[in-house]
Amino acid sequence: MNFFILDPYTNNNWRLVKDTAGGYGTGNDFGDNFLSKGLNKFVSKMISMPPMYSMYVYSILKMKNCKTEYSKEFEEEKIKNADYVILTSSIICHETEIETLKKLNSIGKKVFVIGIFGNVMKERYKLKNTHVVKGEPESFFLNLNTTEKKFVDIFFTDDKSEISNSLVVENLDSLPFPDWKYYSSKYDLKNNFLAFNSKIAIPIVATRGCPYSCFNYCTYPLQQGRKVRFRSVKNVIEEIKYWIKNLNTNKFIFRDPVFSINRKYTEELCKEIINENLKINFLIETHLKNLDDELIDLLKNAGLEMVYVGIESSNSEVLGDIKRFTINNDEQYKIIKKLVDKNIYVKSMFMFGNPGDDENTIKKSIEYSAFLPNQFVQYSVFTPYPGTPVYNLFEKKIIEQKYEKFNQYNLIYKHENLNNSKITKLKNYAYRKFYFRVSKFPIIAKSILSLVIR
Ligand code: SF4
Incomplete structure (x- = not known):
């Protein structure tokens, strides 16, 4: 049986990643x-990965044993x-994906649509000869009987009553390692900010799921x-060793939503990385409230080189309004300094x-971001996404019709105090203020x- 995985992208001058x-x-x-346009282009050269x-x-x-290609x-x-x-489905390339789907339809192809956005926007992706895969696609394809075409074709008929499988992969160890060797033979797989070289950067995940507010x-x-x-x-360590051996790289991007969500697990993983030398x-992404001196020391010894932390705003009322509960600004400063x-x-x-x-709270956040000792910063835009609980409150305020504009860098809803042009000016100002300081020159040069x- 022969599968073709198609992962289309819209043409933009900035970095597009469907996994984030x-x-x-x-x-x-x-x-x-x-300067911002230069930064768009530059970052698109620095970071690249598929979902x-x-x-x-x-x-x-x-x-x-199915013949499979990715492109x-x-x-x-x-x-x-x-x-x-x-x-693949996403919000950032949504209209492009629908056009691709129509083209596939016109040549009579049977298409499985995978990914969470396809699930949330099922009706949009449901064309003739299309089956939108419910839940995690890994679970669906693990359970799919590929011994005969009739077992696969059933998904393109109305008779699906007998088919059921778990929507999530309960046992993550049952998954094979994603074939990064194949992928990196066709496309760049990189994050140059990690270790400041262009070696292959392997995306890896140790945990899935996030219970936070x-x-x-x-x-x-x-x-x-x-x-x-x-x-x-054990399974995570095996995968790390596998890529060290097979792709000769020591760069790993942990894609867990909150890497240090479980202290005991994080400690065990770090200790094993250290023990195995x-x-x-x-690189990890985590919540500042999950880091302390002891854990930072352990993470560093295991090889932590870069961490992304969400702060969102310096204003506690703004944070409370979106139900984002975090540690206070003094604590944030101390942990980032450490x-x-x-x-x-x-x-x-x-x-x-x-x-x-409003403009004032954003300018305060910009000042705060420059006051913190972090070397890098990211300013994105609050986006009420279809499918999330908050979307119900915003549905009638959405002013952007094109989903590809929901890229987390546009104001897509009618805001009481701001508009998209104001937000763009504030982004321009913020990036200029943060990166174009003498103290940032060494980082820019390294990047x-x-x-x-290599
Ligand atoms: S923003 Fe981060 S901490 Fe909050 S729910 Fe999402 S992944 Fe979890």
Whole structure:
């Protein structure tokens, strides 16, 4: 049986990653002045990865001895020869994906649509000869009987009453490793900010799910659920060793929504990385409230090089309004300082255009971001996503018709105090103020050099 995984992208001058924002994807549109446009282009050269689930599905089908290809391009001949096409879904490339789906329809292909956005917007993706895969696609394809076409074709008929499978992968250890060797032979797989070189950066996940209160507006719990599922430490270590050996890289990007969500598990994993002397550099995203001196020391010893932390706003009322509960600003400063003193790079992530924001609260957040000792910063825009609980409150206020604009860098709803043009000016101002300081020159120089260092 022959599958073709198609992962189409819209043409933009900025970095598009469908894996972020819980599988809805983000597009780093930093602004529209000269410097912001330069930053858009630069970051698109620095970071590149596909949605992880697409490569998990690739490996599952390969494990089942199905001939499978992955591509970002509409490779007509190969598509014609495939029995089935598997199309990724996202918000950031939504209109492009629908156009692709229509094209596939016109040549009579049977298409499985995978990914959380396809689930949330099922009706939009449901064309003739299309089956929208419910839940995690890994679970569906693990359970799919590929021994005969009749078992697969049933998904394109009305007779699906007998078919049921779990919507999530309960045992994450049952998954094969995503085939990054295959992927990196076709496309870049990189994050040059990690270790400031252009070696392959392996996306890896140890846990799925997030139970925190910000599920109100966040898409990760939609994609992965609010219950945390863990791979065994042994399985994660095996995968790390596998890529060190097979791709000769020591760079790993942990894609867990909150890496240190379970202290005991995190400690075990770090200790094992240290005991096995793996000597890796890794990047995590986590919550500042889950870090303290002892854990930072352990993470550093295991190879933590870079951490992304969500701060969103310096104003506690703005945060309370979106049900984001976190530690106070003094504590944030102390933890970030501790990380930086340990030579760990910190990217603090802020959100503009929160419902309680005005120009003043945003300018205060910009000042606060420059006051914190973090070396990197990200300013995105509050986005009420379809499917999240908060969306019900915003549905009637949405002013942006095109989903591809929901890239976390545009104000897509009618705000009481702000509009998109104001937000763009504030983004331009914020990036200029943060990065174009003498103290940031060494980081900028290192980042540029990473494009040529391997
Ligand atoms: S901590 Fe909040 S923002 Fe981060 S993944 Fe969990 S729900 Fe989403």
